[in-house]
Amino acid sequence: MRILTINSGSSSVKLAMYRMGEAETLEFSGSLERIGLRSGAFHIEDAGGQSLMDEQVDLPDHEAAFKRLFDWLQESQPGKALDAVGHRVVHGGAKFTLPHRITPALIAELKELVHLAPDHLPHEIKAILATTRAFPDLTQVACFDTAFHSNMPRLAQIYALPRYFMEMGLMRYGFHGLSYEYIVQELQRQAGAQAANGRLIIAHLGNGASMAAVRDGRSVETTMGFTPAGGLVMSTRSGDLDPGALIYLLEEKGLKASDLNYLVNRRSGLLAVSGLSSDMRDLLAQEDQEPQARQAVDLFCYIASKHLGALAAALGGLDTLIFTAGIGENAPAVRQRICQQLGYMGIQIDPARNEANAAIISPDRAKVTVRVMHTDEDLMIARHTHALILKETHGSENAR
Secondary structure, three states: OEEEEEEEOOOOEEEEEEEEOOOEEEEEEEEEEOOOOOOEEEEEEEOOOOEEEEEEEOOOOHHHHHHHHHHHHHHHOOOOOOOEEEEEEOOOOOOOOOOEEOOHHHHHHHHHOHHHOOOOHHHHHHHHHHHHHHOOOOEEEEEEOOHHHOOOOHHHHOOOOOHHHHHOOOOOOOOOHHHHHHHHHHHHHHHOHHHHOOEEEEEEEOOOEEEEEEEOOEEEEEOOOOOOOOOOOOOOOOOOOOHHHHHHHHHOOOOOHHHHHHHHHHOOHHHHHHOOOOOHHHHHHHOOOOHHHHHHHHHHHHHHHHHHHHHHHHHOOOOEEEEEHHHHHHOHHHHHHHHOOOHHHOOOOOHHHHHOOOOEOOOOOOOOEEEEOOOOHHHHHHHHHHHHHHHHHHHHHHOO
16 A cells, blocks of 8 residues: 655645555655745655655745645656555644544534644645645545644643633643654564553654653653643744743733744744754854854753653653654754753763764663654654554445
């Protein structure tokens, strides 16, 4: 079964093609970048990293981006059938806690949820609609990033606000669930069920950054809440803020709600503190010469370390700490700084292993095993899509 996975953002679309069956085989992956800007880019490479498509192309909107993608699919792969498309959908609200086949009714319900994720859901709906126009009879599946956290303990979900707000959907949802789910499955494959069912903290540190406390393979607590803007310091997102600070900006400085949204999501985080860049690689390269770059990195690590301690408290201890995503997988200095004050919890880092980005970067016989693991949200989407189709197929056969 050939499954295309789509992860649609405001100015980019990431994609991958998998052949799913007894084996899981990546055929190619790629992206369409700078949608809505001049000089867009379309890049595809095979599983070995060999370029299959690399062009500069105008992509004035998502419709044009998906037309270019689907034209390329039909031109470059004659005779290769596409069986299904799996979409990453950031927010499923309180209702969607499992992958769902996409229908007109589901699309209508997603549109009703746009207010929960106005920076994400509109672009994901565009991806679904564009796919429907290009392949009207093709099975599409929505895979929700919030689903992994949907069974968190009730206390981890509620805000200390009047109850009717929660009844309206104002609660802690958590995000990056597809990444966390993949890591738990991969940990079981690499280290066995005992490790995967232990007390885990997974640090998904990338442009968007969050952490999750996981026990028995289930989310217990996470740093993001109602939106992906909460929790850790991120590339351009603020992370947690005192609500009074936002009220001050509204009442005393005259900012509008749209101004605040832009501020906390696009102009804050590493970019704001450093005044230089939102990219951790740039800041690490400049921190010896630029004090503000060092301060941004230090703040990122300090806040992450503080949240890590809180998540360990929610778990009642810690067996395994896992770093993943772009920063988590590739920035030894960040991992070291996050962990350096956590020796009292049994967290230790072996400097040589850490610098080598080894699979395990803690010393032998350390109380807490510290791992570096590659995440693969695309493969998780493909797995969910494949499993749902098989379940529906077998269910219909059994009903006969």
